[in-house]
Amino acid sequence: MKTKLLAVGYVLIAALFGFTGNTIANEGLTDTEIHIGQWGPQTGPAAPWGSVARGTDALFKMINDEGGIHGRKIVYHYFDDAYNPAKTKAGVKQLQESKHGIFAWVGGVGSAPGMAVKDYLMDRKVPWITPAAGSLVWIDPPRRYLFPTYPLYIVEAKALVKYAKENMNKKRIAIIYQNDEYGKNGLRGAESQMSEYNAKLVTSIPKNLTDTDVKPHVAELIKSKADVVLLWVDPGSAARIVGTAAAMKFRPQFMSSSTVSDYPFMVRITRGLWVGVITAAFSVLPGEDHPVLNRYKGAYQKYAAKGERWGTFYIAGMAFAEPLVEALKNAGRNLSRERLVQELEKLDFQGSMGPVQYGKFDADDPSTRQGQVSVFIARCADKEGNAERLTDWIAPEYDWKAKR
Numbered sequence: 001m002k003t004k005l006l007a008v009g010y011v012l013i014a015a016l017f018g019f020t021g022n023t024i025a026n027e028g029l030t031d032t033e034i035h036i037g038q039w040g041p042q043t044g045p046a047a048p049w050g051s052v053a054r055g056t057d058a059l060f061k062m063i064n065d066e067g068g069i070h071g072r073k074i075v076y077h078y079f080d081d082a083y084n085p086a087k088t089k090a091g092v093k094q095l096q097e098s099k100h101g102i103f104a105w106v107g108g109v110g111s112a113p114g115m116a117v118k119d120y121l122m123d124r125k126v127p128w129i130t131p132a133a134g135s136l137v138w139i140d141p142p143r144r145y146l147f148p149t150y151p152l153y154i155v156e157a158k159a160l161v162k163y164a165k166e167n168m169n170k171k172r173i174a175i176i177y178q179n180d181e182y183g184k185n186g187l188r189g190a191e192s193q194m195s196e197y198n199a200k201l202v203t204s205i206p207k208n209l210t211d212t213d214v215k216p217h218v219a220e221l222i223k224s225k226a227d228v229v230l231l232w233v234d235p236g237s238a239a240r241i242v243g244t245a246a247a248m249k250f251r252p253q254f255m256s257s258s259t260v261s262d263y264p265f266m267v268r269i270t271r272g273l274w275v276g277v278i279t280a281a282f283s284v285l286p287g288e289d290h291p292v293l294n295r296y297k298g299a300y301q302k303y304a305a306k307g308e309r310w311g312t313f314y315i316a317g318m319a320f321a322e323p324l325v326e327a328l329k330n331a332g333r334n335l336s337r338e339r340l341v342q343e344l345e346k347l348d349f350q351g352s353m354g355p356v357q358y359g360k361f362d363a364d365d366p367s368t369r370q371g372q373v374s375v376f377i378a379r380c381a382d383k384e385g386n387a388e389r390l391t392d393w394i395a396p397e398y399d400w401k402a403k404r
Contacts, residue, residue: 026336027101035075037095037102039088040109042080045209048235048265049109052132053078054308055317056107062299070333085116092117104129104340107320111135111181122146127340130320135181139366147344149323149356149371153257156280156375157189157230158396160255163377164228165197170253172202174226176217176241178233179206186232186257202226207233218244231256239269246273258282262312264385272383280375283319283353285387286311292352322351323371354393
């Protein structure tokens with residue numbers, strides 16, 4: 001009798017506070033709505049990446065105007081975390097534990113901000129699709145409810161070093177990297193690829209996000225006699241480094257991550273110095289004629305705020321949501337978080353990014369959660385910021401089970 005009374009008591013408490021097992025399993029989901037969340041720096045030093053979240057917004061508005069997904073409309077919640085992990089954590093928790101809750105998260109710029117909420121979301125079994133960062137932390141170890149699509153920064157760095165060595169016959173390669181998880185992943189990839197040539201980087205220089213004077217960094221690059229410099233930093237820092245290098249009459253071949261592949265923007269803030277810079281890329285280029293991209297451009301023209309620019313990061317916000325949208329469609333009307341996970345695990349498709357394929361979860365196999373492994377190499381061709389493809393899709397080899 002006592003056991004029965006206790007059970008009744010738990011049920012009453014759960015009902016009183018709206019906190020049942022089913023509610024937790026599918027918070028953010030109703031018969032007519034799917035609540036999706038994202039954070040992104042709309043202000044602060046990483047604000048140029050803020051258009052990612054706004055691009056996702058346009059995609060969801062287009063989907064809703066087309067009737068939603070199996071009778072449900074996407075209710076999209078995104079907030080400005082200013083690239084500050086403390087703000088990311090507070091904002092995610094506030095939305096996740098709000099009255100409506102969040103069914104799944106998509107995107108979310110930054111390795112450090114994402115790391116601040118990863119365990120919280122995974123402990124609640126909330127699906128998170130395509131963190132907007134290519135960090136190894138998302139798959140080492142792999143987590144059942146975490147589905148990265150952004151290619152690893154390690155893979156991007158390997159591809160760039162390989163291109164510099166084998167296509168450009170460059171010998172002396174250096175890197176200046178942001179002194180955080182983002183930058184250190186680039187460093188790891190560059191060192192890994194150099195080791196395949198039985199060689200080492202001529203120098204590797206850490207840079208804090210708050211460092212505004214980069215003359216000491218450039219001076220060290222000059223001293224190293226580097227003929228290629230990898231930039232694994234934020235857009236503002238990349239612009240300062242290239243500008244300072246030009247002022248100091250140092251003109252190596254600059255290469256960089258996809259995080260600074262918005263060429264028109266970079267040309268503008270470098271006053272033309274970005275022309276000739278080579279970067280990795282993970283999705284169709286803004287000026288290319290591509291059926292998916294053309295559809296997205298229509299959404300941009302219809303839903304973007306006045307003054308919003310059609311560019312790489314805005315497009316990325318749409319691309320990052322593609323696996324989520326595809327899986328939601330495949331799940332049908334009988335939607336749940338577990339059903340979403342099952343459909344994500346079966347995905348094998350290509351939209352505006354490279355091929356995306358996951359697999360049945362294996363705690364010992366990171367590749368079951370790294371959806372995209374391909375990138376291509378591009379170059380900023382002119383002062384209008386037009387891009388030139390230098391390679392087709394490539395997938396540098398990487399030991400998925402390598403420990404950090």
